[in-house]
Amino acid sequence: MASFQKRSGSWRAYIRRKGYKTITGTFDTKAEAERWAKQVESDMARSRFIDTSEADALAISDALARYEREISVHKKSYRNERSRLSVLSRDLGHFAISQLRGSDVATYRDERLQVASGSTVRRDLALLSHLYTIARKEWGLPVENPCSNIRPPKLNKPREQRATHEQVAAIVKHAAYLHAELPALVVLAVETGMRRGELLGLTRGNIRGKVAYLPETKNGGSRTVPLSTRARTAIQSLPQRMDGRLFSMHPDTVTHYFPRAVKLAGYDGIRFHDLRHEATSRFFELGFNLMEVAAITGHKDLQMLKRYTHLNPDSLAERLG
Incomplete structure (x- = not known):
């Protein structure tokens, strides 16, 4: 049976039933408390009662913090995910996790699209x-x-930015004024198609002859990457380090210096990730097939691989004769 207690002008209902923890609720009048208690006891009797009190008391900001501690920290993408968690907590954190509705998420989606891309x-x-x-x-x-019943944002149009041989050469030239290791990093990026994190994680032990062995990649598997003559020359230009790593640079260092090198070279709009895009396109232009390119770049989704591929029409014309 439920019990009721008047407290500071409101009524608090207590329901104690075998098999359930004590359920409480606070109401403006005793009549409201009694109606609620009657409904809860009826649901309990029919085994239809679901206790939402824990979810009602858990703010999304607190849920995201727990998710970060238990889930995110174990992901390879934790560094990037941490900022995403911060944005979600800022914009939706005041909701209880049980109270957030699809319409609330749709509003967040539309407002976020004003400042972020569809992919983001x-x-x-x-x-x-x-x-x-x-x-x-x-x-x-x-x-x-x-999130289950709202429309996802449209994907961004594929970037068609290509970095020509002349542009890469100019960027490499000006990169040397900013950081001694940056020219080799740029050359390796455009020659191998490796991601920034994969490049910065390379060690001398990963390089065996004409192949770079990546024991663990973004997708969780291992990969072997063939090294062109230019790539091997870039590696040889780097000084030996005591820790065995090829590069001492931190990812933030690349984020800071690469756009400056692009600007000094007189170009605009070329991002470091565009070098992976460029490498992928060049592999196709050299005659590699889809599966061969996927093996080199590590793309698991072949549709995504096609998005990265913008073949140079001049190269295609030359192959036609």
């Missing part, structure tokens, strides 16, 4: 959706995923 917002929503999956499956919270 898709990743935001995928992270929020996974939070709800973990909350339901691992934390035992009775919550519905508010």
Whole structure:
């Protein structure tokens, strides 16, 4: 049976029933408390009662903090995901995890699209959706995923930025004035198609003859990358380090210096990731097939690989004769 207690002008209801923890609720009048208690006891009797008190009391900001401690820190993408968690906490953190509705997420989506790309917002929503999956499956919270029935943002149009041989040469030249290791990094990026993190993680032990062996990549598997003559020359130009690594640079160092090298070279709009894009396109222009290029670059999604590929029409014309 429920019991009721008047406290500071409101009524608090207590429901104690075998098989359930004590359920409480606070109401303006005793009549409201009694109606609520009657409904809860009826649901309990029919085994239909679901206790949402824990989920009602858990703010999304706190849920995201727990997700970061238990899930995110174990991901390779933690560094990038941490900023995404911060944005979600800032914009949605005041909601209780049980109270966030699809309409709230749709509003967040539309407002976020004013300052971020469709691809970025898709990743935001995928992270929020996974939070709800973990909350339901691992934390035992009775919550519905508010992301499940909203329209995902459209993907960005594929970037068609190419870095010509002349542009790369100019960037390499000016990179030397900013950081001694940056020219070799740029050359390796455009010759191998490796990601920034993969390049910065290379050690001398990873280089065996004409091949770089990557024991662990972004996608979780290992990969071998053939090294062109220019790539091997770039590696040989780097001084030997006591820790065995090829580069001493931190990712933030590349983020800081590469755009400056591009600007000094007199160009605009070329990003470091465009060098991977350029390498991928050049592999196709050299005659490698789709599966060969995927083996080199590590792309798991062949559709994504096609998005990176913008073949040079002049090269195609030369092959036609």
